[in-house]
Amino acid sequence: MTADEFYDDEEEIDFSDLREQYEVKLEEGLDTFVVIDGLPKVPEDNKPKLVKFLVKKLQAVGKTKEDSVYMPMGDDGQSQGFAFVEYETAMQAAQAVKKLNGLALDKKHTLAVNKLTDIERYGREGRIDEKYVEPEPEPFVEQEHLRSWIGDARARDQFILFRSDTVGVYFNNKKDAPDMTVERQFWTESFVRWSPLGTFLTSLHPQGVQLWGGASWKRIARFPHPAVNLVDFSPNEKYLVTWSNKPIVYQEGMPGLTPEEDGKTYVIWEVKTGKLLRSFPPIENPQEADKPPNMRKKIQWPLFKWTADDKYCARVTPGSSISVYETPSMVLLDRKSIKLEGVVDFEWSPYAPTEDEAKKTSGEQLLCYWTPEINNQTARVSLMAIPSKEIIRTRNLFSVSDCKLHWQSEGAYLCVKVDRHSKRGKSTFTSLEFFRIKEKNIPNEPIEIQDTVINFAWEPKGDRFVLITAGELPPAGAAPAPPKTSVSFYAPEKTKSPPAGPFRLIRTIDKRNSNAIFWSPKGRFCIVATINSQQSHELEFWDFDFDGEKKESEKDLAANLQLIGTVEHYGVTDLEWDPSGRYVVSSSSMWKHTMENGYHMWDFKGNSLREDHIERFKQFAWRPRPPTMLSKEQQKQVRKNLREYSRQFDEDDLILESEASATIIEGRRRLLEEWRAWRSKTERELEEEREDLGLPPLRDDDDKDMEGATVIEEIVEEVIEEKEEEIA
């Protein structure tokens, strides 16, 4: 049985690593031999000449010498046309097979190079049937529905909880304990991750990545990338990128990998077939290479960025180029990278053109990149269309220290956050460059911010945004208090018809500690939070379309901003909205600190629903939902009848609640009865034993009540005021 077969047979437990470790290598020692076929047949006299010639060829890939070539002679005095060659190492032999196989010596002779072990394995008589046998098609096996959770009768969302060594998937029950659907110990060895549409749960192991799904949570696929550290999906779950900080060391018999992968750190896989599409070596950044490992910049992740339709995937080689690959072939677009001197970073537009649009524009997609100041050229932000590689918009910028590219979720706007420095480089400030992609000529609108913007977030599917600015950092040596931050809210001016008006500041809240912005996935609501902080743990819930009085000063703006709740969650490290935007969970993970780990569930207004303190709690993640299948009209219809639906939901909730409380009451009644029964039994036994010993019975507890205590009541009257009034 080869490792491959074993790999397929094994259903439940992954022994492949153990097997690899302990498997007895029968082929030991023969690994360095290759068999060369297709040589010219020569008489004895010419043999040394041929061997010499051959060795010359062979040494191109590894070390060997004339003595190591054995060319048997036939009975007719001619050589047989093949030879055995020994290389110094097995690796070189493997290289020889890879590189020299198919090498043409002249017009008549083409080399066939095979490993001796392979010939042993496959070439022996009887090992392989002479006749080709059509492989049996495997019988069709009905697969589980991978989106079964969507069909939950109460349309509840799922989430995972990862605590100590156990990962579990649960249905959200609002304030009640969640319903467990599956719970497994040692399900992952570092963390788990949902695929972007929620179909798969990804677990990471030293041997690679595994995907799980369906109602029974069985394994769907696995991707054998040894020592994998990080994993990323394309937006439509078609492809998977894995990364390990250790380059792959290819060994014979590693399932799913080929010698091609040796030395690679990034691997791109096709999710459906589990096939390896392409692997990439680590990018050497010349500036970083000299620094000690702990001083180097963290790796950029995700390095491979996907278009919204999974059609292209691109990565940047900092300072020189952007490489765009076409899927599924993973071949470079036009066979070459796009040379862009100095390029630092890029982002795809998250907008996927519909089929009609794609026809019109021949499937052009936008990507935005920026280059810093180099060689007397100003810094520049550019928009490029792919696949035409046409630059459709650029803007020159001055005194740039850094740029961050923020696309709005529908690709309608692009905000470039430009961190700039004054001429002397002493003070820093930020300017925001907005591009309105959907409008003609892509107009640009800059907003200058006096302070450094530390966080920026667009409203999903909206045109409003929130940003957090930090003042000057306190001078070194001063109290290490975090700089006070300010939160600013922006909205466009109201207009009668699209496009939206210019962006205006709604309000700025000063002297905050806030550092994070979390928009509801449905927009409108937004949480401004202070996370990973020692001092402050506030979560502020903001409503952008508050149903109430609007401030006079803000009447021209397409927003009515209102703070609807402030709560505190001690030691909060993470925050995540559920896919429907109705609930939000703040969690405190032991990966960051070990105080009061657990999670806290709130509704969108900041009312606490559930608080769960969990020892050694690590991770909470809502299961994403695939996009709705309802058409726009159907959605409208639902919205229209919302009142009707919500009435029904309320009723359902009420029934559920009364059912639940009935079971609780039933349970309590039982407990109470059991306890009383046990008590009366022991009391009786006790009495009997006492009687046997001739002791007086114990006094009842109630008699002891207030024993010896006398209640003294004292009534004190006091005249507070006396007044005489004459009544006429």
Added chain:
Amino acid sequence: MKTGKLIKTWDFPTAVKRVEFTEDGNFVLGTTEERMGHLGTIVVFPVNSDIEGEQVDEPSLRITCETKKKAVVAAWSYLGKYIIAGHEDGSVSQYDAKTGEQLLNVPVHERGTLIMDMQMSADKSYFITASKDKSAKIIDVKTLNILKKFETDTPLNTAAITAKKDFVILGGGQEAMNVTTTSARQGKFEARFYHKIFEDEIGRVRGHFGPLNTIAVHPAGVSYASGGEDGYVRLHHFDKGYFDFMYEVERTRAQH
């Protein structure tokens, strides 16, 4: 007792951790530390109720515990029939009070977690243990079966059963040696009330700024006192709401 006269002093080679009289006052037990080569023991002395009379020097009974399993707490059961001991390793033993024979030994708490406190019910037919494993358990004296368990999120130092109401009070908090590394909020220095039968948490009383070392309930169940590492003893009286509080099921049962 009335005169405050010292009747007898017994000397031990190691520290005595706990003493208790039987119901009739005829015997007293003590638990001693395991230290300096001496094994942890439970000793029982007969007490001469005549205060002028001679008190014996030698214990009538000596129970020696294995190493690493010393008794930390011990108490008399009803009628002085058994001696119940809580051990260092999280187990509870039942000894025959007459012969000292170990009748039962049940590991009730997580292995190796110290049992910090053990308090008997009023009639000494069941008792509550508090352990470093963050749980407290009510155990039947006769069979050592666990009747109820109360899970908390902090190591417990003490547990008490309230008279009058079916509650238990648990106290504990971050261990004293770690207190300085965390804020008061983190320490969980609260007295926690749980319902004895339903095992639900009912309420907490804050106030201490160090872990609670001991809690004692008034025999009539009208108040309780807690002693903390912070050096304070806090005496709390229960208010009307406390006595009125009842679960729906209890209320319906009370009405019948």
